[in-house]
Amino acid sequence: MLKVNNIQKTFNPGTVHQVRALQGFSLTLEQGSFVCVLGSNGSGKSTLLNAIAGTFPVDQGTISLDGTDITGWPEHKRARYMGRVFQNPLSGTAPNMTISENISLALRRGKPRGLGPGISRGKKEEYRQMVRPLNMDLEERLDNPIGKLSGGQRQALTLLMASALQPKLLLLDEHTAALDPRTAARVTEITQMIITRDFLTTLMVTHSMQQAVHMGDRLIMMHQGRVAYDFKGEDKKRLKVNDLLALFDDLRRKDAIDPGVAVYLSNNYV
Amino acid sequence: MSILITSIIFGLILSFLALGVFISFRVFDFPDITVEGSFTTGAALTALLIVRGCDPLLSCLVSFAGGMAAGALTGIIHTRFRINPLLSGILVMTALYSVNLHVMGRSNLPMPGAVTLFSGLEKVSQQLFGQGSKVVLLGWSVDARDLVILAALVVLVLLTGLVLRWFFRTNLGTAMRATGDNDQMIRALGVNTKLMIVFGIAFANGFVALSGSLMAQFQGFADVQMGIGMMVWGLASVIIGQVVVGQTTVGYVIIGAVLGSVLFRLLVAIALRLGMNPNDLKIITAAFVFIALILPGLLKRRKSFWRSKKYA
Numbered sequence: 001m002l003k004v005n006n007i008q009k010t011f012n013p014g015t016v017h018q019v020r021a022l023q024g025f026s027l028t029l030e031q032g033s034f035v036c037v038l039g040s041n042g043s044g045k046s047t048l049l050n051a052i053a054g055t056f057p058v059d060q061g062t063i064s065l066d067g068t069d070i071t072g073w074p075e076h077k078r079a080r081y082m083g084r085v086f087q088n089p090l091s092g093t094a095p096n097m098t099i100s101e102n103i104s105l106a107l108r109r110g111k112p113r114g115l116g117p118g119i120s121r122g123k124k125e126e127y128r129q130m131v132r133p134l135n136m137d138l139e140e141r142l143d144n145p146i147g148k149l150s151g152g153q154r155q156a157l158t159l160l161m162a163s164a165l166q167p168k169l170l171l172l173d174e175h176t177a178a179l180d181p182r183t184a185a186r187v188t189e190i191t192q193m194i195i196t197r198d199f200l201t202t203l204m205v206t207h208s209m210q211q212a213v214h215m216g217d218r219l220i221m222m223h224q225g226r227v228a229y230d231f232k233g234e235d236k237k238r239l240k241v242n243d244l245l246a247l248f249d250d251l252r253r254k255d256a257i258d259p260g261v262a263v264y265l266s267n268n269y270v
Numbered sequence: 271m272s273i274l275i276t277s278i279i280f281g282l283i284l285s286f287l288a289l290g291v292f293i294s295f296r297v298f299d300f301p302d303i304t305v306e307g308s309f310t311t312g313a314a315l316t317a318l319l320i321v322r323g324c325d326p327l328l329s330c331l332v333s334f335a336g337g338m339a340a341g342a343l344t345g346i347i348h349t350r351f352r353i354n355p356l357l358s359g360i361l362v363m364t365a366l367y368s369v370n371l372h373v374m375g376r377s378n379l380p381m382p383g384a385v386t387l388f389s390g391l392e393k394v395s396q397q398l399f400g401q402g403s404k405v406v407l408l409g410w411s412v413d414a415r416d417l418v419i420l421a422a423l424v425v426l427v428l429l430t431g432l433v434l435r436w437f438f439r440t441n442l443g444t445a446m447r448a449t450g451d452n453d454q455m456i457r458a459l460g461v462n463t464k465l466m467i468v469f470g471i472a473f474a475n476g477f478v479a480l481s482g483s484l485m486a487q488f489q490g491f492a493d494v495q496m497g498i499g500m501m502v503w504g505l506a507s508v509i510i511g512q513v514v515v516g517q518t519t520v521g522y523v524i525i526g527a528v529l530g531s532v533l534f535r536l537l538v539a540i541a542l543r544l545g546m547n548p549n550d551l552k553i554i555t556a557a558f559v560f561i562a563l564i565l566p567g568l569l570k571r572r573k574s575f576w577r578s579k580k581y582a
Contacts, residue, residue, distance in 0.1 A: 053458070074462075075457050075458070076457050076460050076461055076462045076463070077460070079457065079458055079459055079460035079461075080460050082458075083458075084458045086454070086458075091452070091454055091455060092455055092458070093452065093455060094447070094448045094451035094452040094455055094456070095451060095452065096451050096518065097444075097447060097448060097451055101444055101447075101448075102448075104441070104444060105444055105445060105448055105456065105459055106459055108441055108445075108459070108460075109459045109460045110459075110460040111460075113441040113442045113444075113445045113461065114440070114441055114442060115437075115440045115441070115442060116440060116441050117439060117440060117441075118439050118440055118441050118443070118444035119439075119444075145518075161459075162458075
């Protein structure tokens with residue numbers, strides 16, 4: 001399905017602000033898998049998602065989807081195959097346009113946009129059916145501007161819009177991080193519901209260990225722009241929050257050792 | 271009375287400018303100062319063609335295309351080379367000054383006795399009402415010629431408004447509005463926002479140039495200075511319209527832009543009649559737009575201030 005091969009990305013190269021966000025990251029996703037990406041701040045998890053979505057070109061490496069090399073594709077072209085939900089609940093919807101208009105935009109993701117009417121009466125009924133499972137009483141507010149909704153409602157709608165046309169890949173970038181705990185739980189529930197219902201191949205970045213343990217069938221822990229740990233199948237099911245905490249501690253301890261010394265120690269004692 | 275009608279005619283001619291500014295400023299959130307050059311470009315192209323005996327309707331179309339080219343250039347400079355919108359507009363506006371001079375061959379190009387859209391309408395009025403006749407409208411005696419021109423412009427503006435309303439509700443038009451509202455979101459939904467901006471700013475300037483073309487035909491000349499202050503003029507129209515109409519759906523905002531343009535022209539005519547120095551026109555327009563821009567924020571702050579007092 002998705003094949004990320006040895007990608008590298010350095011921001012502000014050659015300056016004091018140089019950040020090596022991705023340092024040879026590789027990952028292969030199977031069809032229908034749901035992968036949680038965990039990592040400390042600055043481990044490159046959001047950068048990874050943006051690299052796959054095409055927000056910026058990568059410095060090195062290739063990304064391919066279903067055998068097609070999409071490394072050189074611009075963001076809007078990749079969107080044909082990907083649905084995205086951002087960390088900021090305000091990012092995924094157009095605030096001054098109505099719920100209907102936003103959904104109509106999403107229902108043409110990756111399709112040509114011509115001079116057909118954006119919304120019509122018949123389509124409204126379809127939209128109503130779409131928002132009903134959210135249980136947020138949005139059915140009667142289809143003509144309200146989205147900017148009037150709460151962050152949680154907007155994030156739920158973004159999720160609905162991103163998954164609407166059954167994308168080959170669903171990218172979730174800490175999409176519950178900016179919500180209050182209750183709303184976050186509700187959006188998490190909706191996420192699980194949509195992904196199971198539509199068998200979507202999903203890559204979800206999160207910093208919530210609870211979420212990472214309870215959701216998905218694979219867990220990747222990132223560190224310094226690379227995969228540090230990768231748990232699949234039964235290993236993933238057995239993982240507990242405490243195990244993850246221990247792994248984080250390990251990584252932190254490794255960081256404390258000078259890289260040269262680390263090589264020496266591991267060559268001699270490991 | 272004839273002053274009133276003439277003001278409304280000017281207002282309707284400039285409503286195409288207001289519609290252009292509505293597209294760039296409201297739809298795309300792009301403060302496009304190219305307007306000041308493309309308005310003159312529209313006038314200059316029309317004056318040149320009409321003096322050479324070209325059909326006035328065709329001249330309008332050529333002017334529209336000329337404006338579109340200017341707008342597209344601004345859009346490309348902005349999207350392709352990542353130059354800030356205002357600066358892109360300033361570059362094209364400055365360059366257009368020379369282009370306009372070249373088009374006209376001098377700084378002022380009169381079209382005495384030429385066949386324009388308005389001379390055509392004058393003929394229509396002569397056939398309908400006879401030469402130089404007056405028509406009684408609401409108790410006032412009005413020039414029949416002015417009335418025919420007014421009616422024709424109303425129809426033209428109405429048609430343009432309807433087409434724009436239709437367009438901005440199509441899939442393509444909705445995507446354009448989303449580009450101005452949240453470009454990150456619409457890119458994630460597969461829209462090439464750069465292309466949208468280039469097309470949108472091109473169309474906006476097409477309408478502005480059409481406005482310039484009509485203005486030149488109505489006044490009977492084109493002048494290289496006639497675009498100065500047009501950006502703020504268009505903004506004032508759009509803002510007044512928004513206040514008057516008070517709705518944010520596409521159709522209403524378009525109606526607002528047209529109404530705003532006519533109302534603003536009337537306000538100016540009244541102020542001039544009351545003895546305002548014409549030299550002060552631009553400073554008053556600028557002050558007016560400034561106040562209109564900060565007023566909603568001030569009102570909101572005041573409201574929340576009173577509310578906080580109430581519940582304190």
